[in-house]
Amino acid sequence: MLEEKEISQAVISRLPRYYRYLQDLIEEGTERISSRELSSRMHVTASQIRQDFNNFGGFGQQGYGYNVQYLHDEIGQILGLDQEHSMVLIGAGNLGQALVGYMNFKRRGFVFKAAFDCKPELVGKKVGQVVIRPMSELTTLIDREKIEIAVLTVPKGAAVEIANQLSGTCIRAIWNFAHVDLPVPERIQVENVHLSDSLMKLSYQIRSDDMNESTKQ
Template sequence: MFLTNNYNVTKCKEKQATPKAAFVFLHLVNEKTFYVVERRVAKLRVFEFIGGTILEAKEISQAVISRLPRYFRYLGELKDDGVERISSQELSTLMKVTASQIRQDFNNFGGFGQQGYGYNVEYLYSEISKILGLDKTHHLIIIGAGNLGQALANYMNFERRGFLFEGIFDQNPALYGKKIRDIEVQPMENLECFVKENSIDIAVLTIPKTGAVNVAEKLVHYGIKAIWNFAHVDLNVPDDIQVENVHLSDSLMKLSYNLNSNLK
């Protein structure tokens, strides 16, 4: 057991809830057409307004969404290399996906480009960044200060994307006070107050599977909205809590399957 079960004992200050945001940003496609990307629902929807009337409302599939981080990565590298414009054909060659796939994906968001001119790299990078929510700041804690927890804490790249590493917790007293990027490992008993006082929205779980389900339930109770789960177990949390699983064993087994199925 990591924590006491006494959920009602709260000695820390309660924070005001942040204002609710429904419509998050607007795309100006041309002087007549606007796309509004609504993030209030689980699936991204794009509305087209012409003269104040909604002409179209479509949902973006999770398949498209799962491809966005890769586009974002390639565009970031192009941007760093000083590339200003790129055609879907050039991007296709670079990323080894069809140009048609790229155009279809981007058409979900109004196309992002002008026929014959290619895409403006900086603009496209910035728009995908907004769609992924990377224009916002997230406050992140890590539960479990073992090798993996420390590796993630040290991965500076996350900070560049707006994921601020605020705290790290462990149940092992030998680790209390140990500094990881100037942040001290704290005992699990501090978790509840810390989450509430620092508006923590994302928890990274790098603890063994035996404690993970229980800790996840408590994190939700304390107000966490998303869990990046490295524990090798499926968590049991309400539907409005976002969970992204990184089951490393499953990934290695897939590799093993493909390795064995490819024996010649």
């Protein structure tokens, strides 16, 4: 394991993208890649890549390029992908079902152990490989199975109450798709996914294009 300094959030948020590209390279059979090639492929500057990797000791020798498998494994280790992460799904609607069915998660070691829903008619049914359980079993199952990550795909109104329940368990992190800030103790990591934000960015870009067009005319 490499020694780590304090790494900036910006660098950390770029690591998953490197990891994905390196996985693609492995699948294509590429063994070695220069920062310049990686740069043109990922549309970031080669100096950005070198700077990012220098945070973790560099990973390569000047002039020889990077060993793709080694770089992939090291970044995977930094991201904690060298161990399995157990998850539960809370809210077995369409989005929840889509997430459970996502093979990429399992491939990277994120494994759903159970699903929960408040609708009695869903209890006992299966989502992917897991059976949907009643909400009353949530906290005991999390503690018994030492679940790390709760995936929260419930409506805004229900999310805060569930976050309060989760706060009393051994859960380490919440992947939150509900549109509300969750009141949890600091020891629980929260990653909010706001799908509509990226849609709004698209509409910003469409409008910008329109304005540029009308300026040109």
